[in-house]
Amino acid sequence: MNECDNATRDLKTLALFINVYCGQKHSAAPKSVVQLKTHDVQAIAGRPISLCDGCTKLLAHAFVKRAHCPMKPKPACKHCPNHCYHPTYREQIRDVMKYSGRRLVLTGRLDYLLHLLF
Numbered sequence: 001m002n003e004c005d006n007a008t009r010d011l012k013t014l015a016l017f018i019n020v021y022c023g024q025k026h027s028a029a030p031k032s033v034v035q036l037k038t039h040d041v042q043a044i045a046g047r048p049i050s051l052c053d054g055c056t057k058l059l060a061h062a063f064v065k066r067a068h069c070p071m072k073p074k075p076a077c078k079h080c081p082n083h084c085y086h087p088t089y090r091e092q093i094r095d096v097m098k099y100s101g102r103r104l105v106l107t108g109r110l111d112y113l114l115h116l117l118f
């Protein structure tokens with residue numbers, strides 16, 4: 001698998017994790033389909049991703065950071081010496097990974113966990 005495929009797979013995982021998290025945690029918040037100038041989110045995720053404002057910002061931040069990661073090959077983010085996320089977003093993404101990771105285990109979606117980034 002080349003670096004390009006890895007990046008797309010990581011972005012897909014990120015989008016789906018944030019989608020699970022937002023759908024459960026922010027079920028009352030108004031949501032809209034995520035559109036980024038930098039990426040075709042729907043094509044990457046395989047379906048439209050609808051998020052609240054805060055989660056849309058988080059996803060945009062995560063996508064930009066992943067796309068610009070200078071490490072080749074990219075290590076798992078938690079093992080990376082060069083923490084690139086803004087501290088606020090880093091807290092949030094860890095929360096998302098913990099929450100959605102647990103839900104995916106409970107619902108048997110272990111395929112996503114095989115390639116966990118965080």
Ligand SMILES: [Zn+2]
Nearest residue numbers: 022026052055
């Ligand atoms: Zn949200």
